[in-house]
Amino acid sequence: MEKSELVPLWEVFVRSKNGLSHSHAGSVHAVDAEMALQNARDVYTRRQEGVSIWVVPSAEIVASDPGDKDELFEPAESKIYRHPTFYDIPDEVGHM
């Protein structure tokens, strides 16, 4: 096949049961969304692993660069005052 005729890649997200969010399960190749759903069903839910599937073209996913990890996530590390345990309240007051 020509390079331009390769079967695209899709990311698969499965909701294991209602009440939980979809989580990434893996990927499949498929020519269109319909086939991607069918393939995802066959590959990732053979044992009732899910009640709902999302498929997304892999090329459409925008991800943060691991190289930017410190810049993006480290500033939160010093902001311990964002957590309830930062505050001193006498025990007898109890918590809400």
Place this chain on the structure above:
Amino acid sequence: MYTQALNDPKSKATHIAAEDPVRNAKFMEKVSAEQRIEPNDWMPTPYRKTLVRQISQHAHSEIVGMLPEGNWITRAPTLRRKATLLAKVQDEGGHGLYLYSAAETLGVSREELDEQLLTGKARYSSIFNYPTLSWADIGTIGWLVDGAAIMNQIPLCRCSYGPYSRAMVRICKEESFHQRQGYEIMIALANGTKEQKEMAQDALNRWWWPSIMMFGPHDKDSTHSDQSMAWKIKRFSNDDLRQKFIDATVPQAHFLGLEVPDPELSFNEETGHWEIGPIDWSEFKEVLAGNGPCNKERIAAQRKKHREGEWVREAALAHARKREARKQQAKEAA
């Protein structure tokens, strides 16, 4: 993104991993601290290469492994056994796909991987180059071959590369069914007629040594082991895993009333381990070199599948394009 669409001609490889001692030290620090490496993290080129080789070999093995068992689907002795075997063979296909998907996160396309299998450039587990001559072979494969796979794969659930370890968790959960259905077949045969018991013994005779060899060369002869251990891709040595397998399966053979085909097999009271006689590695090497009983047949079957599926892939793509174009036209018209 979790998986790069590397077969997309527009996308460029984002990793040009210049070997860099500072980054390498950081990488090793992470691995030693049992942190997982994810697709877009920096990794040393040899680590990436090793993983691509190992994961794709593993994927190919699952796919080729469908052939010897598929051979018996139409001849399964009962409907129950047939449904089981169908589900098992389908699982093997699924395992192959989980693993290809993990390999693709490392920057290799599915088409490249297929190509490597079809041209014989990539290896797959040599165990699948043996024929399945009787129904008892299906039982023995589940019991021993899947049993050996479980021993090998459980430590891989903690492999340092995230996508591989996640695929292995999923696979191991399913593998247990494979092993149990196989042993159940063996119990039925071992408790059956004289002929059925002989069939079970014959299958064990043929599959025992190839299963023992599935764990790879002895530690002293293993070329990739040390580095893989340091990278935490591998957790236990070939010989340790092999011994674990022997200690588990010898009593299982005895439970069936079958004899392990090794005149030197003995139990060491002191160590509490079963000790086997010397392994005939010349056979292993022959099969690896392509001269096993079914090497040519297996590759021929893969090529046939690829060739005969070509028009289906082309037609599906053409159909998808046409529908996409029509949708686009309707949008423009509106």
